[in-house]
Amino acid sequence: MKKLVVLTGAGMSVESGLSTFRDADGLWENYPVARVATHEAWEQDPVYVNNFYNMLRKKLLMAEPNEGHRLVAALERKYDVTVVTQNVDNLHEAAGSSRVIHLHGELMKTCSSRNVDDPRYHRTMTAGNLDVAPGEKAGDGSLLRPYIVFFGEAVPNISVAAEYALKADVFVIIGTSLNVYPAAGLVQYVRRQVPIYLIDPKPVMASGLHDVRHIMKGASEGMRELSAVLLGE
Numbered sequence: 630m631k632k633l634v635v636l637t638g639a640g641m642s643v644e645s646g647l648s649t650f651r652d653a654d655g656l657w658e659n660y661p662v663a664r665v666a667t668h669e670a671w672e673q674d675p676v677y678v679n680n681f682y683n684m685l686r687k688k689l690l691m692a693e694p695n696e697g698h699r700l701v702a703a704l705e706r707k708y709d710v711t712v713v714t715q716n717v718d719n720l721h722e723a724a725g726s727s728r729v730i731h732l733h734g735e736l737m738k739t740c741s742s743r744n745v746d747d748p749r750y751h752r753t754m755t756a757g758n759l760d761v762a763p764g765e766k767a768g769d770g771s772l773l774r775p776y777i778v779f780f781g782e783a784v785p786n787i788s789v790a791a792e793y794a795l796k797a798d799v800f801v802i803i804g805t806s807l808n809v810y811p812a813a814g815l816v817q818y819v820r821r822q823v824p825i826y827l828i829d830p831k832p833v834m835a836s837g838l839h840d841v842r843h844i845m846k847g848a849s850e851g852m853r854e855l856s857a858v859l860l861g862e
Contacts, residue, residue, distance in 0.1 A: 633708035633859070634797040635701055636815055638715045640804020640829060641848050644695040645720055647688065667780050671742070675772055679761040682736065682775040686759040689718050689736055697803065697848030698724035700856050707860055708799070713790040713815065715805060717777060730790050738776035741767035746785050751776060787815075794818035801855065803828045804848050826855055 639647075664670050665681040702725035704710050712721050712729045717736040721729045739761055741750035750767040765773045778784055794800065795818045802825065807813040819825060827833060827843045828851030844851040 630707075630709045631798040632793070632796050633704060633710050633799045633801065634793050635704075635710065635712045635801045635803060636714075636794075636805065637701075637712060637721070637803045638805025641697060641714070642692070642695075642716055642718055642720055643804070644697065644847060644849055645692045645718075647692055647716075647718060647720075662780060666777070668782060671774060671779065675742075675774065676763045679763075679773075679775065682777065683760045685736055686754060690756055690759065692718065692720065694720045694724035695849050697852045698726075700849070700852035701803075702726045703856065704859060711793045713793065730786050730793070732778070732784055732786050732790060734775070734777035736775070736777070739767070739773050740776040741769050741771045742774040743767075743769055743771035745774070745776070745782075790815055791818050795820070797823055799823065799859065800825045801828070802826070803851065805829070805833075806831075807833055826858075828852065828855060 664674075665678055671678050698720050701710070701712060701721065705725075705727060710726065710728065712726045713732065714721060714729060715732050717731065717734050719735065719737050737754050739752045739754060741747060744750060747769075750769055752767075752773070761773050761775070767773045794815045797819055800816065800819045800823055802816070805813070806829075807816070816825065821840075823840075825841045827841050828846060828848060829843070830845055830847050830851075832845075833843070844854055846854065
């Protein structure tokens with residue numbers, strides 16, 4: 630079974646009603662990065678930061694996978710599929726994808742602020758428990774924080790994702806500008822003979838990439854077109 634790797638960004642979830650961070654009407658316009666997504670912001674005002682992610686969890690709870698998510702999951706009928714996502718939502722899993730690598734963390738999880746990547750202190754939030762309360766602590770006694778990779782922090786899963794990219798027989802990119810590193814650097818691990826499909830309605834900086842086939846459509850419409858090619862339908 631051929632190995633297919635799908636790299637997804639914020640554009641993957643737009644049709645599900647989740648704002649991108651970087652577009653003109655994106656979340657960063659209303660919530661500056663420096664206030665909600667850096668270690669310094671956490672140190673200065675953990676309650677404000679946790680409240681921001683409490684709010685995002687409520688938004689996520691109202692969102693559902695779109696057709697694009699479902700079509701990515703359906704590729705598992707013919708391929709050994711690995712989804713590598715820059716998104717912190719769980720919509721790929723909700724659509725049925727069985728192997729999802731989250732580069733930037735997971736919104737529905739919280740962790741220790743002292744040992745962010747220690748799985749012993751990870752907690753999965755539920756529909757009835759979406760909020761981290763002021764002063765709430767993890768199992769190691771440190772403040773509970775979102776399991777999100779803040780700007781400037783290491784991306785622990787990037788090496789895992791690079792291993793999958795290196796072994797890919799087909800590489801698909803959906804809804805990302807390829808401006809966010811280190812995720813954008815994953816395409817450099819793709820072997821030269823491997824076809825790369827790029828689904829994004831906007832022009833994307835793909836200089837230096839080989840054999841890129843750009844489908845200038847949104848996630849769902851683009852995946853319909855690509856599925857017909859990859860599944861022979």
